[in-house]
Amino acid sequence: MGGASVAEMAQANEGRELTDPDSGVRVRQVTDHPSIHHHPFYYLPAMDDAMRYLVLVSHRTGRPEVFVERQEDRALIQMTDHDGLAEFSVHPSHDGRYVYFTDGDGGWRVATESGSAEQLFSFADERRQIDGHVGAAMGTTTVSADDRYWAVPVHAGETARMLIVDTERGDAEYTFEAPSIGHPEFHPDDADWLRYAGPYTSRIWIAKRDGSEQRLVYERDVAAKEWIVHETWRPGTREIVTTQWRQGMIGIDVDSGEVRRVCSFNAWHAAISCDGTRLIADTTYPDRGLMLFSAVDGVGEPQLLCASGSSNVGAHWDCDHCPYDDGVTNVYAPQHTHPHPAFSPDGRQVIFTSDRSGHAQVYIAEVPE
Numbered sequence: 001m002g003g004a005s006v007a008e009m010a011q012a013n014e015g016r017e018l019t020d021p022d023s024g025v026r027v028r029q030v031t032d033h034p035s036i037h038h039h040p041f042y043y044l045p046a047m048d049d050a051m052r053y054l055v056l057v058s059h060r061t062g063r064p065e066v067f068v069e070r071q072e073d074r075a076l077i078q079m080t081d082h083d084g085l086a087e088f089s090v091h092p093s094h095d096g097r098y099v100y101f102t103d104g105d106g107g108w109r110v111a112t113e114s115g116s117a118e119q120l121f122s123f124a125d126e127r128r129q130i131d132g133h134v135g136a137a138m139g140t141t142t143v144s145a146d147d148r149y150w151a152v153p154v155h156a157g158e159t160a161r162m163l164i165v166d167t168e169r170g171d172a173e174y175t176f177e178a179p180s181i182g183h184p185e186f187h188p189d190d191a192d193w194l195r196y197a198g199p200y201t202s203r204i205w206i207a208k209r210d211g212s213e214q215r216l217v218y219e220r221d222v223a224a225k226e227w228i229v230h231e232t233w234r235p236g237t238r239e240i241v242t243t244q245w246r247q248g249m250i251g252i253d254v255d256s257g258e259v260r261r262v263c264s265f266n267a268w269h270a271a272i273s274c275d276g277t278r279l280i281a282d283t284t285y286p287d288r289g290l291m292l293f294s295a296v297d298g299v300g301e302p303q304l305l306c307a308s309g310s311s312n313v314g315a316h317w318d319c320d321h322c323p324y325d326d327g328v329t330n331v332y333a334p335q336h337t338h339p340h341p342a343f344s345p346d347g348r349q350v351i352f353t354s355d356r357s358g359h360a361q362v363y364i365a366e367v368p369e
Helices: none
Strands: 016-019 024-028 053-058 063-068 075-078 096-103 106-111 117-120 149-156 157-164 172-178 182-187 190-197 204-208 229-235 241-244 248-253 259-263 267-272 278-283 291-294 303-306 349-355 361-366
Touching: 053 361, 063 096, 106 204, 149 182, 149 190, 172 204, 172 361, 182 229, 190 229, 204 241, 229 267, 241 267
Parallel strands: none
Antiparallel strands: 016 024, 024 361, 053 063, 063 075, 096 106, 106 117, 149 157, 157 172, 182 190, 190 204, 229 241, 241 248, 248 259, 267 278, 278 291, 291 303, 349 361
């Protein structure tokens, strides 16, 4: 970042301690500046595996920039000074050495120790983001658990292609195409496999990293206007858990096709613990707060962690079926108004975003034993 050292970029801890009045859970507000802040998207890590850095995006400079909170002293450090940074492309490496992100020209990573940035590839004349459906337009990316590969969906016209970047060798190649590729995620235990979101009519797909074995893993109930959304791999398994709005969540075994019930409440964005046993979800219509529940018992009885206090903007969620079946294509749902809760690697904390103060800030809640 302009040659400045990380020590020079460090700012004082600006957080404060809170207690949720309903659950008694301790909550720490990480950021406190009158601008937009948020952590990475709900199924992506917000911390490296060793929990040295909490990665977030701040608009305090007038545009989105990558910041980290160094956990040893809670110093807030600006990592980038980068025009055009795609804020929901941000993904920390698992070893804590880098934070990956894209802009309109290509893909980059910034070193957490030095603050130096390097470009890994260029988009040339292609563009990553497409208009319309929110999920396809956010530009999320995914880094494999071994940090070897970075998968970036590139949209050009009516076609989407998956770009796989070898972060060690510097190679980048397209491996498969689809009409739409949104919210990709490497399997947490197997860097050979990815899942991704297709169009709402056929949402959940998987493919090998090399482009082989690309297939749809769940047939949507078209007659019921079933809305399948917000999916994630369950670690240690070949199962994808996903929201079946507003009936709850289901689990889909991608090999056998078996479908099971995970929960029956209005889980919205649900992230899973690294051991695959617990989920944390925000809720809306109605907002019941952030809910902890089992990923494995087939019941998923929710337990309140804390209130988010977020405004949860998005009137299209107030329905019991997929609104896109009714012709709704353009929605107003600014993502920084959604909590998007995510577990820390050790499962003892939940990171979330809330605009309860009038500006979106990042918070960390302690998970009870």
